[in-house]
Amino acid sequence: MNKASVYLDGSLIGFHEEPEEIAEEIRGKRRRGELPKTLTVSNYDNSVYINTDKGRAIRPLIIVEDGKPKLTEEHIEKVKKDEMSFEDLFKNGIIEYLDAEEEENAYIAMEEEELTEEHTHLEIHPTLSLGIPSAVNPYPEHSHSVRTAKGDSMMRQAMGLYSPTTNIRTDTQGYYLFYPQKPLTGTKYDEKAGLTTRPIGQNFVVAIMPYRAYNIDDAIILNKGSVERALSRGSYLRTYSSKERRYAAGQRDRFEIPTEEVQGYRGEEEYTHLGEDGIANPETEVEAGGVLIGKTSPPRFLEETSELTPMEEKRKEDSKTTRPNAAGKVDWVMATEDENGSRLVKVRTRKTMPPLVGDKFAARSGQKGVVGLIEDEEDLPWSENGIQPDMIFNSHAVPSRMTVGHLLEAIGSKKASIEGEKTDGTAFEGEPKEKLEETLEKHGFRPTGKEIMYDGKTGRRIEAKIFVGVVYYERLEHLVSKKIRARSTGPVQILTRQPTEGRSRKGGLRIGVMERDCLISHGASMLLQERLMDESDETIQYVCESCGSIAVKNQIKGETYCESCGSKEVEKVKMSYTFKLLLNELKSIGIKPKLGLRDKA
Amino acid sequence: MAKGKKKIYQKYEEELPEKLLEETKKETKDLNQKQTEKVMEEVLKEYKKRQVEPGEAAGAIAAQSIGERATQMTLKTFHVAGLSEGVSVVQGLPRLEELIETRKTPKKEVCRIRPKKEIEKNKEKVVKIAKKIEETKTNDIGKVEEDLVEEKIIIKPDMEKIEKLGIEMNEIAEKIKEKIRRKPEKIEKDKIIFKPKASTLKSLRRYVEKAENTRIIGIEGIEKATLVEKEENGETRYEIHTDGSNLKEVLKTDDIDPEKTDSNSIPEIYKTLGIEATRKMLYKELMEITEEYNINKRHILLISDALTRSGRPTPIGRHGISGEKESVLARAAFEEQIKHLLKAAQKGEKDELKGVAENIIVGNPIPVGTGMVDLRIDLEKQKN
Ligand SMILES: [Zn+2]
Numbered sequence: 001m002n003k004a005s006v007y008l009d010g011s012l013i014g015f016h017e018e019p020e021e022i023a024e025e026i027r028g029k030r031r032r033g034e035l036p037k038t039l040t041v042s043n044y045d046n047s048v049y050i051n052t053d054k055g056r057a058i059r060p061l062i063i064v065e066d067g068k069p070k071l072t073e074e075h076i077e078k079v080k081k082d083e084m085s086f087e088d089l090f091k092n093g094i095i096e097y098l099d100a101e102e103e104e105n106a107y108i109a110m111e112e113e114e115l116t117e118e119h120t121h122l123e124i125h126p127t128l129s130l131g132i133p134s135a136v137n138p139y140p141e142h143s144h145s146v147r148t149a150k151g152d153s154m155m156r157q158a159m160g161l162y163s164p165t166t167n168i169r170t171d172t173q174g175y176y177l178f179y180p181q182k183p184l185t186g187t188k189y190d191e192k193a194g195l196t197t198r199p200i201g202q203n204f205v206v207a208i209m210p211y212r213a214y215n216i217d218d219a220i221i222l223n224k225g226s227v228e229r230a231l232s233r234g235s236y237l238r239t240y241s242s243k244e245r246r247y248a249a250g251q252r253d254r255f256e257i258p259t260e261e262v263q264g265y266r267g268e269e270e271y272t273h274l275g276e277d278g279i280a281n282p283e284t285e286v287e288a289g290g291v292l293i294g295k296t297s298p299p300r301f302l303e304e305t306s307e308l309t310p311m312e313e314k315r316k317e318d319s320k321t322t323r324p325n326a327a328g329k330v331d332w333v334m335a336t337e338d339e340n341g342s343r344l345v346k347v348r349t350r351k352t353m354p355p356l357v358g359d360k361f362a363a364r365s366g367q368k369g370v371v372g373l374i375e376d377e378e379d380l381p382w383s384e385n386g387i388q389p390d391m392i393f394n395s396h397a398v399p400s401r402m403t404v405g406h407l408l409e410a411i412g413s414k415k416a417s418i419e420g421e422k423t424d425g426t427a428f429e430g431e432p433k434e435k436l437e438e439t440l441e442k443h444g445f446r447p448t449g450k451e452i453m454y455d456g457k458t459g460r461r462i463e464a465k466i467f468v469g470v471v472y473y474e475r476l477e478h479l480v481s482k483k484i485r486a487r488s489t490g491p492v493q494i495l496t497r498q499p500t501e502g503r504s505r506k507g508g509l510r511i512g513v514m515e516r517d518c519l520i521s522h523g524a525s526m527l528l529q530e531r532l533m534d535e536s537d538e539t540i541q542y543v544c545e546s547c548g549s550i551a552v553k554n555q556i557k558g559e560t561y562c563e564s565c566g567s568k569e570v571e572k573v574k575m576s577y578t579f580k581l582l583l584n585e586l587k588s589i590g591i592k593p594k595l596g597l598r599d600k601a
Numbered sequence: 602m603a604k605g606k607k608k609i610y611q612k613y614e615e616e617l618p619e620k621l622l623e624e625t626k627k628e629t630k631d632l633n634q635k636q637t638e639k640v641m642e643e644v645l646k647e648y649k650k651r652q653v654e655p656g657e658a659a660g661a662i663a664a665q666s667i668g669e670r671a672t673q674m675t676l677k678t679f680h681v682a683g684l685s686e687g688v689s690v691v692q693g694l695p696r697l698e699e700l701i702e703t704r705k706t707p708k709k710e711v712c713r714i715r716p717k718k719e720i721e722k723n724k725e726k727v728v729k730i731a732k733k734i735e736e737t738k739t740n741d742i743g744k745v746e747e748d749l750v751e752e753k754i755i756i757k758p759d760m761e762k763i764e765k766l767g768i769e770m771n772e773i774a775e776k777i778k779e780k781i782r783r784k785p786e787k788i789e790k791d792k793i794i795f796k797p798k799a800s801t802l803k804s805l806r807r808y809v810e811k812a813e814n815t816r817i818i819g820i821e822g823i824e825k826a827t828l829v830e831k832e833e834n835g836e837t838r839y840e841i842h843t844d845g846s847n848l849k850e851v852l853k854t855d856d857i858d859p860e861k862t863d864s865n866s867i868p869e870i871y872k873t874l875g876i877e878a879t880r881k882m883l884y885k886e887l888m889e890i891t892e893e894y895n896i897n898k899r900h901i902l903l904i905s906d907a908l909t910r911s912g913r914p915t916p917i918g919r920h921g922i923s924g925e926k927e928s929v930l931a932r933a934a935f936e937e938q939i940k941h942l943l944k945a946a947q948k949g950e951k952d953e954l955k956g957v958a959e960n961i962i963v964g965n966p967i968p969v970g971t972g973m974v975d976l977r978i979d980l981e982k983q984k985n
Contacts, residue, residue: 520957521661523970533964576964589939591946 006048019043023105026050031063031093040102049101058097059128061108061121069112069122070094095124127189127427135189137364138412138425139405147403151366158362158474159234160200170239170334170346175353175477177202177234183364183472184413187426201474202232203413207381207389207453208467210396214373220361221392225377227355231390232475236351236482237331242293242320244343251298253318255279255345258296264317266291279345280330288327292347293320322349324504325482358480363471365406367397379456383468388456391473408433410469411449415439417470497537497577537577545569548594550583571597605634613641617648656973658957660907663900670894671697696890700883701904703867703914703921710846710869712823714854715861716839724828727839730856731826732766734843736819739777742766745813747805753786754809756793766818773817780815781808820854822847849873871914880909931958 004019005012016022023043029035038058041050063070071094078084089095098106098121108121110129115122127135133152134140140148159175166176180199183190190196211221222231244253255278257271270291273284278294286292296315322328328351338344355361355371362368375392382388398407408430412423415436424431437447445451450465483503490506492499499508511519511531519528542551544562551562551570560570573595586593610626617625625644629637653659674694691699691709699707714734720726739745743758758773774785774793786796797808825844830837843851848864851857852873863882864870871879883905888898907922908915915921923935929945929952954960957967966972 516961517661517665520658520967520969521665523656523658523972525966525968525970525972528961529964529966529972532961538964574964576962579963582962586942586946589942591942596951 002046004043004046004048006050008050009053016048019046019048023048031096033091033093037090037097040097040099042101042105044104051099051101056099056101058099060095060124061098061106062095062124063093064109064115064119064122067115067117067119069115071122127187127429130427132189132193135427136187136193136195137405137427138183138185138187138423139365139408139430140427141405142408143365143403143405144401147366147401148405149366150368151362151364154362154366154368154476155200155364155474157476157478158200159232159477160474161198162200164198166237167332170241170348171237173236173238175234175236175479177232177475178230179233181472182422184416184470185409185423185425185472187430188424189426201472203417203470204231204390204473205387206391206393206410206469206471206473208393208395208398208410208469209381209462209464210394211373211375211392214375215369215392215394216372216396218369218394218397219372220369220394221380222355222371222374223377223380223388223390224374225388226390227374232355232361232473234353234475236328236353236479237348238323238326238328239346239348240292240320240322241344241346242295243338243345244295245297246340246342247298252342253295253297254315255293255295255343257294258315258317258319261314262296262317263299263314266317266319279333279335280347282330282333284330286322286328286330286349289321289324290327291319291321292330292349293345295319320347324506327351353479353481355475356480358484360476360478361391362474362476363406363409364474365403365409367393367401367403367406368476369393369397381453381456381462381466383451383453383466387468389468391471393471395467406471407449407467407469408436410467410471411436411440413470413472414445414449414468418443418445492537496581497539499536533576538574539577539580540572540574541580542570543573543595543597545571545597548596549592550580550595573597603634606637609634609637609641613645616645621648656970658969659903661957661969663903666896666900667697667891667904670891670896673894692890697887700867700886700890701908701917703879703883703908703916705916706866706868709844709865711865712841712843712846712848712851713863713865714826714841714843714851715858716841717856717858720856721838721840721858722836724839726856727828727841730854731828731841733818734820734823734841734851734854735826736821736823736845737766737817738813739773739815739817740813742768742773742817745809747809749802749805752796752805754795754797754805754812756795756812757791758793760791768818776817777812777815781811783808820847820850823851867914876909876912876914879914880905883908883914926956926958928952928954928956928959930954930962931956934958934962 003015003017004022006014006016006019006022020043023041026035026039026041030037030039030041036052039050039052040056040058041048043049071089075084075089075094079086079089090097106120107118108123108129109115109119110123110126112122123129130140131152133155134148136155137148137151143151159177160180161176162174163169166174177199179202181202182196182199183201184203186195210216215221227233242255244255246252257274257276257278258265271294273280273286274291274294275281280286280292295318297318299314299316326349328349330347331350332348334346334348336344336346355374357371357374359371360368361371377388380388380392405425409425411433412425412431416423419439423436440449441447446465448465449467449469451468453462453466453468454460455462485503485506487499487506487508490499490508501507501510516528516532519531542553542560543549544551544565544567546567546569547562547565549562549564551560551567553560559568561568562570583593583595606629610622613622621644625641629640632640671694674697691707696707699705714730715721716727716730739756739758742762743756746755746757747753748755756773756777758768758770763770763773770788770790770793774788777793777795778784781795781797783795783797785793787794795808795812797805822845823843827842827844829840829842831840846864846866846869848862848866848869849872851864852859852862865886867879867883870882884898884901887901887905891901908917915925917923919936924932926932926935929941929950933941933945935958952959954963954965955968957969960967
């Protein structure tokens with residue numbers, strides 16, 4: 001048989017006859033503390049992989065030998081009494097770290113009861129097999145795993161308070177929530193994962209019901225009163241930076257308010273909010289595309305201008321402006337020096353972002369939706385206790401997705417807000433539904449979480465009982481105000497003369513091939529013509545009638561003629577500019593295209 | 602038939618298709634003249650309603666109707682539950698691709714053989730046919746040995762096996778004789794001896810190899826014939842599905858129904874049965890794989906027509922329909938732009954701007970739907 005190859009951190013270091021033996025030996029050394037505990041070794045496909053490098057996710061597991069876990073009650077007692085540390089457990093070979101690769105060689109039991117002779121490891125706790133987002137997700141085992149995974153990945157897009165040093169950070173962009181809250185239904189890992197100190201959402205009172213067709217298809221209704229009381233209100237911070245660059249011959253950029261002589265001067269008004277140093281003052285309002293840092297640069301081709309023209313050197317305007325569609329207030333200015341000793345200025349802008357129709361919200365169970373209506377508080381339904389929901393969520397979003405965790409969280413948090421104590425929703429051992437129901441009943445609520453509600457508009461009692469609970473909702477960073485766009489006319493691409501693409505370039509919405517096929521299928525010939533020609537790159541060209549090539553017009557003399565044959569028999573022809581471009585490109589590869597003209601029948 | 606009624610029918614002969622007219626004739630048999638007149642009017646109205654309107658982009662709609670479903674199809678291969686191991690058949694999207702790419706032989710060629718009606722419910726007889734079709738080589742029924750001293754090759758069939766297959770020793774000898782072109786020296790009860798003129802060991806070996814690979818019974822290319830059970834009207838009938846296909850030879854077999862026997866290979870159908878059969882086959886197969894998606898059969902008919910209208914199966918794509926379009930611009934827009942443009946320039950081609958793609962490129966209204974209509978001045982009327 002072939003010898004097994006041995007790899008250290010991905011590079012081949014040698015061969016060995018007995019891959020299992022060497023892997024076992026390395027493992028033994030690690031367990032005895034002779035090798036670092038973060039080293040992992042795995043053996044498969046007739047190769048041994050030893051990994052010591054950074055960036056691997058490793059997790060602790062209890063070592064099992066002969067079907068018995070190495071960790072005993074005795075150890076636990078000792079750790080509790082502080083006679084032994086967690087670290088000591090590693091040193092004594094009781095627990096060890098495994099990475100994803102070494103798990104291939106392990107047979108891990110979830111619970112102690114299910115241990116057999118073949119098992120090599122025992123989970124410290126079943127939840128430790130989850131990642132951080134899943135671990136802080138309440139009641140995940142009650143929902144479909146796909147939904148939970150979606151909820152986990154959306155946590156990363158939630159607005160919150162992602163860093164305690166926000167005030168002195170210069171992230172390119174960041175979204176912050178004004179009043180983030182700890183989740184009422186949490187898990188045992190919340191504290192460790194930082195969810196209690198850097199929360200990612202707020203606890204919403206949620207009523208589950210369809211509401212006047214404003215929440216069809218996953219849309220949600222927000223309470224205008226709540227929104228005005230800063231529910232999910234946040235700010236968008238963006239940092240711009242500029243440097244005083246140095247050039248040859250002692251030239252350098254200068255932070256200053258550009259004067260009229262400067263090439264590309266924007267006009268006096270554009271610079272009024274700048275301080276004497278050319279930098280915008282904190283707390284001044286800046287429009288989209290407005291100047292934040294006034295800067296001038298030396299002329300680019302210094303030698304040429306000084307030799308050929310006696311003209312005075314003209315500095316160029318090179319100010320830093322806010323991005324189009326990104327107005328805001330100047331939040332903070334930082335001036336410092338970079339590693340070369342050049343002055344470096346960073347300006348942070350801030351914009352308050354109240355929730356708007358079209359903003360995206362999500363619960364941790366993967367239930368996401370877009371705001372469909374911000375309803376006046378007085379028109380919303382209220383319960384017997386006079387409680388009005390912050391959010392109305394459509395009941396049709398639940399059955400097909402089977403997000404039972406979402407509903408459990410709702411009554412869990414409801415119970416928590418009554419009792420004033422956090423509900424534990426840790427995976428596999430969260431507070432059971434029966435207990436939650438019991439507590440609700442004890443406080444005079446229906447155990448099902450349903451309540452009698454009254455219509456805010458008519459004052460009549462709503463016939464059905466409405467499920468009301470409290471759910472931790474995240475406001476995701478996809479804000480409509482950053483996405484909304486429209487265009488009637490605007491910039492075009494230079495090469496093709498078709499409208500530009502993308503919001504930042506004031507572009508249009510593209511009619512792609514599929515959309516084109518749709519219009520063809522409908523036989524909407526004229527609409528297609530309008531979209532693809534009239535409103536896009538229509539052009540009028542002169543075409544020579546005798547030789548069929550594109551002719552020209554002399555604007556001064558007002559005459560048209562063909563440059564290739566000299567004929568003056570020239571006709572105006574409407575065509576798309578891209579077609580004219582195609583004709584030019586054909587010429588460039590040595591093909592002469594001819595256009596035959598014919599009167600429109 | 603009353604004369605008046607006959608006249609009514611005649612009036613509609615031009616406008617209604619034959620089959621529809623026949624059907625209505627049958628249905629209006631008991632009606633009187635006036636009633637018949639009324640029914641015929643209604644029939645014509647309904648018939649016209651169902652016709653495609655002038656200028657409808659039938660091709661684009663057909664393409665979308667199939668394309669939209671195709672995105673939902675998953676890559677699935679599924680196993681036919683047979684009596685023995687079963688023949689796995691490519692299904693879903695890969696099969697759709699196979700069909701549309703009409704020139705390719707499928708990955709798994711399968712002949713679907715329907716036995717004659719009288720015996721299709723008799724398992725034993727169907728098994729017999731299957732045995733007869735399956736290609737069996739000398740290797741499969743016995744051993745070929747060489748006698749180096751005497752320069753002989755000895756064929757030793759497994760007596761049990763050949764008895765089961767119903768082969769005589771003479772038959773084996775005959776087949777091998779044909780293949781190696783030597784008369785057998787001796788035919789014994791359990792062995793056949795050949796003595797080819799082989800001067801070297803190497804040439805003797807070559808004879809042995811030839812003898813081993815001689816087809817004793819069956820049809821070339823049919824590696825395995827499997828019985829497939831089919832339920833029909835509560836009764837079980839049997840079909841034979843084969844691994845590998847040779848339709849031309851299979852159709853010559855006795856006891857099969859040549860009209861119901863087919864192959865899943867489009868090129869083979871074309872080769873043996875011609876273009877009309879290919880069109881029908883394409884329609885049948887396309888309908889079968891899109892069955893669960895409920896596509897209107899007219900779309901599929903249109904596609905089957907498009908794939909066969911040139912008189913030979915033409916695939917969609919670069920080497921087929923798209924690559925053979927009349928318009929230079931449309932061809933260049935599809936693929937390999939420069940190649941098409943240069944070739945067209947060499948030939949001095951002229952683009953008449955009659956299709957959809959080329960008119961979009963130029964910026965004209967496309968000749969579909971509302972773009973088909975135009976005003977024309979009646980010069981005769983202008984004179985007055
Ligand atoms: Zn000319």
